[in-house]
Amino acid sequence: MAKIQRIRPPEEIPDSAMADVAFLLLIFFIATTTIAEEFGLSLILPAPSTSQTSMQVNRDNVMIISSDESGSVILVDEQAVNLSQIRPMFRERYAGNDKLVVSVEPHPNAPYRVMVDVLDELKMAKAPRISLKTRR
Amino acid sequence: MARVKRTLGVENKVPTSSMADIAFLLLIFFLATTIFKLEEGLKIVLPRAEAGVRVPRNKVAHIWIASPALMTIDDNKIVMMDIPPILQAKLSDDPRLIVGLNIHKDVPWEIASEAIEMMKEALALNASFTTDPESR
Numbered sequence: 518m519a520k521i522q523r524i525r526p527p528e529e530i531p532d533s534a535m536a537d538v539a540f541l542l543l544i545f546f547i548a549t550t551t552i553a554e555e556f557g558l559s560l561i562l563p564a565p566s567t568s569q570t571s572m573q574v575n576r577d578n579v580m581i582i583s584s585d586e587s588g589s590v591i592l593v594d595e596q597a598v599n600l601s602q603i604r605p606m607f608r609e610r611y612a613g614n615d616k617l618v619v620s621v622e623p624h625p626n627a628p629y630r631v632m633v634d635v636l637d638e639l640k641m642a643k644a645p646r647i648s649l650k651t652r653r
Numbered sequence: 654m655a656r657v658k659r660t661l662g663v664e665n666k667v668p669t670s671s672m673a674d675i676a677f678l679l680l681i682f683f684l685a686t687t688i689f690k691l692e693e694g695l696k697i698v699l700p701r702a703e704a705g706v707r708v709p710r711n712k713v714a715h716i717w718i719a720s721p722a723l724m725t726i727d728d729n730k731i732v733m734m735d736i737p738p739i740l741q742a743k744l745s746d747d748p749r750l751i752v753g754l755n756i757h758k759d760v761p762w763e764i765a766s767e768a769i770e771m772m773k774e775a776l777a778l779n780a781s782f783t784t785d786p787e788s789r
Contacts (some may be wrong), residue, residue: 536673539680546683555713556705557753557781559682565773625763629756630700632765632781640704651766 558636574618585623588631603638622650695719700758702784713753714743728736740775755783
């Protein structure tokens, strides 16, 4: 009697799809990787003031930007303005006086964003001398 | 005389056998370099600004102020008076340290200005007011 020979499947792990899986994972990681970035308005602060380091500035060379307690009213030299007016106002005054110093003086209770909004406008206007009035 | 036909043994094919290896190599690179960083931070809404510039994160000490009573430096809860000694220690490690101020947009300016005064006291004068980029 003839022997029946069983055909056994080859004992191999199929690896033909491995490259596809690798590509799939690669695309996933490329797509989902986010590089954490941080943006900020940079400012070099003055060293703590002493009688030697502090200097007097002519009042005509100072542009004071202040705000009310709620931060809804912004004043440039005591004149109420919109935030969008700060940039052209600074440019106009700076064109006539290149020694101009801008002093940002928000009300102590005004929200922090008021200072950032004003500083943002001044940075966009490329103001070279900005002073922040702090508590002391 | 019989003509000798020259056959070139080179086929016009782009070798693709190493593609899977390259894919694996890139995959391993992304797997190794991807960091799922969970920031345990305070709940802060940053003020928006257009003029914000990219800040190198590795040179920044982060001060977070969520409210007058809740602030941290690099994930350690602190009070205002702790700022100068911590910054002085960080400055001695890296004199080019930038202090990133992550302050909630509605925190009173008085608190923010006090933090700035503390930075001055530590002679950490390179400040960056972290903002949310508006038109990027």
